[in-house]
Amino acid sequence: xxxxxxxxxxxxxxxxxxxxxxxxxxxxxxxxxxxxxxxxxxxxxxxxxxxxxxxxxxxxxxxxxxxxxxxxxxxxxxxxxxxxxxxxxxxxxxxxxxxxxxxxxxxxxxxxxxxxxxxxxxxxxxxxxxxxxxxxxxxxxxxxxxxxxxxxxxxxxxxxxxxxxxxxxxxxxxxxxxxxxxxxxxxxxxxxxxxxxxxxxxxxxxxxxxxxxxxxxxxxxxxxxxxxxxxxxxxxxxxxxxxxxxxxxxxxxxxxxxxxxxxxxxxxxxxxxxxxxxxxxxxxxxxxxxxxxxxxxxxxxxxxxxxxxxxxxxxxxxxxxxxxxxxx
Numbered sequence: 001x002x003x004x005x006x007x008x009x010x011x012x013x014x015x016x017x018x019x020x021x022x023x024x025x026x027x028x029x030x031x032x033x034x035x036x037x038x039x040x041x042x043x044x045x046x047x048x049x050x051x052x053x054x055x056x057x058x059x060x061x062x063x064x065x066x067x068x069x070x071x072x073x074x075x076x077x078x079x080x081x082x083x084x085x086x087x088x089x090x091x092x093x094x095x096x097x098x099x100x101x102x103x104x105x106x107x108x109x110x111x112x113x114x115x116x117x118x119x120x121x122x123x124x125x126x127x128x129x130x131x132x133x134x135x136x137x138x139x140x141x142x143x144x145x146x147x148x149x150x151x152x153x154x155x156x157x158x159x160x161x162x163x164x165x166x167x168x169x170x171x172x173x174x175x176x177x178x179x180x181x182x183x184x185x186x187x188x189x190x191x192x193x194x195x196x197x198x199x200x201x202x203x204x205x206x207x208x209x210x211x212x213x214x215x216x217x218x219x220x221x222x223x224x225x226x227x228x229x230x231x232x233x234x235x236x237x238x239x240x241x242x243x244x245x246x247x248x249x250x251x252x253x254x255x256x257x258x259x260x261x262x263x264x265x266x267x268x269x270x271x272x273x274x275x276x277x278x279x280x281x282x283x284x285x286x287x288x289x290x291x292x293x294x295x296x297x298x299x300x301x302x303x304x305x306x307x308x309x310x311x312x313x314x315x316x317x318x319x320x321x322x323x324x325x326x327x328x
Contacts, residue, residue, distance in 0.1 A: 056136030062089030195231030265294035
């Protein structure tokens with residue numbers, strides 16, 4: 001049975017002054033695993049497309065957050081497909097309290113991603129470059145390890161392969177996850193911390209040093225509170241641990257044959273950069289680039305840090321498009 005299904009109405013794309021959707025795009029609904037209504041958007045450049053970027057955001061991040069990045073890709077002649085993961089953005093939430101960042105299983109995310117590709121593939125010229133940030137990068141890597149044949153290369157921004165656990169050891173954090181799941185608390189906030197996003201401030205953030213880009217995303221949330229999401233649940237944390245453990249299996253890493261670049265912030269406090277460096281060395285065609293003076297969200301960082309990422313993208317795009325032309 002074909003996984004791709006059409007959902008009738010166009011999906012909205014929100015905008016605020018300074019962060020409006022690039023021209024040439026439109027939001028769409030599609031059906032994910034279990035029939036969930038999920039949101040995606042496809043942009044087409046003004047010139048003949050060189051290929052397609054498939055962008056997967058991190059936890060809490062809606063399509064709207066990276067309009068500037070999509071414009072960068074469009075200016076380089078690429079179609080851009082962006083999507084909201086299940087449980088965030090305007091995709092279907094998994095609990096009655098939509099502020100809870102919840103997840104149930106890695107398989108659901110991977111199935112959704114396959115359905116996304118199925119739904120849009122006829123409108124996506126090759127080469128396909130998967131670009132994923134944090135949680136999105138982890139699921140992109142797992143997809144490659146499952147030998148998805150349609151993706152030609154990937155750039156992963158600070159992928160969530162091993163998250164930091166604060167003052168707790170990884171062992172004690174995983175023990176706490178198992179205990180809470182066993183006692184029926186999968187849908188409860190981790191440590192009962194709601195982490196209201198509307199109370200966040202730039203001064204207290206550990207994601208980016210760029211105050212302007214940080215504030216634009218805050219304005220997006222205030223303009224459309226339905227985009228907002230709070231702290232993770234124990235179910236989400238269990239899924240994050242599981243995704244990282246699966247992705248880091250040496251045999252799985254070695255099996256990935258397409259080029260993959262991991263671009264990592266040197267001052268990242270959300271994921272272990274040492275783990276991402278280790279993973280890049282074990283990929284079949286991996287490359288690791290560490291960005292000086294960058295925190296976790298390289299794609300929303302100061303211009304110099306973003307420039308390193310875009311230079312990596314340009315190198316991969318030139319390689320993949322020239323290879324395609326040579327094959328033709």
